[in-house]
Amino acid sequence: MEKDITIYDIARELDLSPTTISRALNDHPAVNQKTKQRISEAAAQMGYRSNLFASNLRKQRTNTIGLIVPRLDSPFHSSAIAGMEKIANEEGYNLIISQSLETVQKEIANAKTMFDSRVDGLLVSLSFETENLDHFERFISKGIPVIFYDRVAEHKDCTSIVIDNLQAAYKATSHLIEQGCSNIVHITGNLKRNVYADRLKGYKYALIDHNLPFTECNVLTGQMTEEAGRQAAEQILAMDPLPDGIFVSNDTCAVSCLKTLKQAGISIPRDMAIIGFNNDLTSRVVEPNLTTINYPGQEMGEVALKVLLMQINGSTEGIPSNTINLRSDLIIRESSLRGKVLAKKKPLLL
Amino acid sequence: MEKDITIYDIARELDLSPTTISRALNDHPAVNQKTKQRISEAAAQMGYRSNLFASNLRKQRTNTIGLIVPRLDSPFHSSAIAGMEKIANEEGYNLIISQSLETVQKEIANAKTMFDSRVDGLLVSLSFETENLDHFERFISKGIPVIFYDRVAEHKDCTSIVIDNLQAAYKATSHLIEQGCSNIVHITGNLKRNVYADRLKGYKYALIDHNLPFTECNVLTGQMTEEAGRQAAEQILAMDPLPDGIFVSNDTCAVSCLKTLKQAGISIPRDMAIIGFNNDLTSRVVEPNLTTINYPGQEMGEVALKVLLMQINGSTEGIPSNTINLRSDLIIRESSLRGKVLAKKKPLLL
DNA sequence: TAAAAGTATGCAATCGGTTTCAGTTGTTAA
DNA sequence: TTAACAACTGAAACCGATTGCATACTTTTA
Structure with missing residues (x-):
């Protein structure tokens, strides 16, 4: 149970300020190349790891994406999730997953948890029972993008990803x-x-x-x-x-x-x-x-996540329309x- | 994009201190019952939600559990995950999921991400390639419990959950x-x-x-x-x-x-x-x-999560042994x- | 040579809860 | 009547990273 190393420890060690340490570790241009080198070596050597909570608290974003599916143990959803995880992992995002078990109550509860976890975006495949989208309103009114896939519903501010x-x-x-x-x-x-x-x-x-x-x-x-x-x-x-x-x-x-x-x-x-x-x-x-x-389960998952990331990063231009159709064949x-x-x-x- | 409500806002509104707000919302005994009532009403009315990052930062725990599986799109793992999600959800924990795709590199990378996300515990089913458990050492040396299930390996500090x-x-x-x-x-x-x-x-x-x-x-x-x-x-x-x-x-x-x-x-x-x-x-x-x-995929997932929670909460007594065997039948x-x-x-x- | 621009660094405030310690009020026992 | 104690509440420090602004030092430009 060793104590964690913080940027303050590194600062003390190298006789620099925490500011410089933080900048160096984030590859900020205003830090001397040699200093950066020294800092990152010291960080590695001391076993430093960034505290995501401090960082998130300050930056007001979490690099986390929420996912609500009806059931985790369905072949379609497994492969969709596999696709999502792949992209999320590549882009440095975490996935928080929960299942509604086809009930509205659980879907609402899960949405609340996701909201409280401050996900940067939300992917949803609706439960059988869901009648309205009120429980997603709070995301939308805070500008957190919500994307529906497969089991979708019409909402003017949300993209849907489906097959025809x-x-x-x-x-x-x-x-x-x-x-x-x-x-x-x-x-x-x-x-x-x-x-x-x-x-x-x-x-x-x-x-x-x-x-x-x-x-x-x-x-x-x-x-x-x-x-x-x-x-x-x-x-x-x-x-x-x-x-x-x-x-x-x-x-x-x-x-x-x-x-x-x-x-x-x-x-x-x-x-x-x-x-x-x-x-x-x-x-x-x-x-x-x-x-x-x-x-195309895996592909649908990948597309859903890619589009979500585009929306999170504010590049709305790339999104062709409110609904994205994937190919399917007999x-x-x-x-x-x-x-x-x-x-x-x-x-x-x- | 409305601004978030914080305990400071509630404090100002009710002419109390943030301390009392925090205590009331956590049902701390040293707060008058009536005050609690007032506070929780105001909180609900103002649309307050706790900032998990601030809370985690201070409390040094995350209520998050990491999971590394070889593949998400396998019937066995889907049902194991379904079981885990069920328990995690009931107990107020989040699950962060990632897949190794049967390679060591990805398993190591995923372990690192989990570590940086400061999960309170880790569940792992090993990839085909994994030869040693070095990438889990840092968890163990920090007292973060690691549990292997199904595809397990011997480690003196880790519980394994398997069938015979x-x-x-x-x-x-x-x-x-x-x-x-x-x-x-x-x-x-x-x-x-x-x-x-x-x-x-x-x-x-x-x-x-x-x-x-x-x-x-x-x-x-x-x-x-x-x-x-x-x-x-x-x-x-x-x-x-x-x-x-x-x-x-x-x-x-x-x-x-x-x-x-x-x-x-x-x-x-x-x-x-x-x-x-x-x-x-x-x-x-x-x-x-x-x-x-x-x-028993679902059951194995449930047991794995329950045992992990016991370890996280420090009640080591309940754990019968280093290896837990579940029933299977022909x-x-x-x-x-x-x-x-x-x-x-x-x-x-x- | 002085002023302007550029480079590198640090100070201190900030994010929003949690927690220690201290203070206030009211009650009870001596 | 006073000391002792319980029941609440609050001030301020703290968790660790980020960032606007200021500063010191160099280099370039007029």
């Missing part, structure tokens, strides 16, 4: 239709969240554009968990007539739904074609492999390929 | 032997890391105890990634004779190995039985479902069940 969910869902649904599906069910999450609302729209528009009817009862909303996938499958099995296509808003749910349907004797994709969303590892593991939308695999898979399978069966 | 990898591997291997396997391959990671070294031991001892030969060439070490699983499968396919059992040190790798073997026409578990490690979601999705070791599924699966399958084929 509507278009992705439109593509997915159209693909099902092209594969011969005409009675397509959509399984999705809480429609308060843009991601699910937009995917529903994309699904709906694709149906309409292909002259297929849209009915409310073909839309099942739930928690998008493994369990929800099972339940959705039960609901589907109870439908009459049975649908011939399913578009699910995430892979976890799609995979468990697919498994349940298979167990019930449904042949995928012959009886029903399925498409998921996210391109999680499981989509490549399940049999048949799941057609899905590739979702990855076609067996679970939706009716023609081809049948062609492939037949020779095997003979 | 040797025993788990022993169980897994014994199970394969009981299912009739006699030529078992083990796929594992860098043997510098306890988790892999211990699993190798468990595998070896199980063989020996069942009078089966242990040979180096049946042990394949690699990066334990999806890609590594494919490569391992190729190696296995080139073996002569082919093994009849495979014990893999993680599920990601086991699943991709299993898929590759299946594609090559190997029947699982009839030709080869496979066991993984971790109980990731994919182990329940792959066909046949993967027998695996259930790994989850038997189809990929290793030779007798039963065959029995099930036959009627289907007839």
Whole structure:
């Protein structure tokens, strides 16, 4: 438990003032090159480390970025966080992370903690329950930039980073239709969240554009968990007539739904074609492999952090618009390929 | 960009001293109950928030815990982190997270950042490359507790939190032997890391105890990634004779190995039985479902944080020992069940 | 050669809570 | 009635780095 070395200790040692020490360590131009050299050597030798709290207190900034996610243990968020950490680390920022566990109360509490920790900026992916953005107002009114990613909401002072969910869902649904599906069910999450609302729209528009009817009862909303996938499958099995296509808003749910349907004797994709969303590892593991939308988690995290840093450092010019769209694409695999898979399978069966 | 309210503002407003304000807000006993009431009302009304930096500077502690993990985007670490965040949040601590990406340099750099951020304690799961613990010495010599979890190393002043990898591997291997396997391959990671070294031991001892030969060439070490699983499968396919059992040190790798073997026409578990490690979601999705070791990620995170807090708060009595072992168990599924699966399958084929 | 400009350094105030020590008031015991 | 004590409250130092302003010394310019 040795005592910490401060700039005062170094000052005493070298018979200089703390001012000069501070300047030298920050590479201030008004300090003689040789003096700087002497100081940094002494600092290293004495084992000096800067006290960030004193520094932050004085400078009124913290080099810390706050992050609020619904769940830490989700493949998408893990990779987004990995991307954020990468950039933050490169730029000398710390990340403080907390999870809302899909509840508003925790999201509000976390926002408060972040505020009290005086983060320089905040990244948020909203919980299922969140209805309004009041708990972020205090950041905005203090000029602390807030960026939403993935699960976003409209706010005139905040940038959002998303993929084009509507278009992705439109593509997915159209693909099902092209594969011969005409009675397509959509399984999705809480429609308060843009991601699910937009995917529903994309699904709906694709149906309409292909002259297929849209009915409310073909839309099942739930928690998008493994369990929800099972339940959705039960609901589907109870439908009459049975649908011939399913578009699910995430892979976890799609995979468990697919498994349940298979167990019930449904042949995928012959009886029903399925498409998921996210391109999680499981989509490549399940049999048949799941057609899905590739979702750039890591990239989204990196972009979110980069844009946030630009805003923190006041260079607003570089930001193209209030919403940043990232590319996503449909990855076609067996679970939706009716023609081809049948062609492939037949020779095997003979 | 409104100005922040400080205790001085409140003091002026209520005609009291900053001292009393500070005490009242910290619920110090030497402040009159009514005064406290008045102060906390005024504070709330004026929108006061404490400046953590001033407070930390004075109190010389930060209520912040550092975490260094190899990768953020791994199912195990995500759930461990989720557990840590839960406890940290409950106890009013912040978590600063960084990833080493399996390299020593980054691990050292991250440790330095954590040190400069003056974390009150540090949680670490070591990178593949780490050979020594020198970069953690400065924490220890300053009395900052360091706890290793999962990927641990021996250090007389640090607690480690692990599962009994040797025993788990022993169980897994014994199970394969009981299912009739006699030529078992083990796929594992860098043997510098306890988790892999211990699993190798468990595998070896199980063989020996069942009078089966242990040979180096049946042990394949690699990066334990999806890609590594494919490569391992190729190696296995080139073996002569082919093994009849495979014990893999993680599920990601086991699943991709299993898929590759299946594609090559190997029947699982009839030709080869496979066991993984971790109980990731994919182990329940792959066909046949993967027998695996259930790994308590969330719980390990919670325990790690709780023990760390105990050490930070100086109550060393509660800590049973230098190493804390958590329970893990073998989850038997189809990929290793030779007798039963065959029995099930036959009627289907007839 | 004096004035102006440039270079290098230091003084002292500041950021906003926390804490030590001392002081005031009121109460109780002797 | 006075000493002893409890219950509050406050003044001022402190944590350690940063920074506006002043100062001392050099060098250049007129």
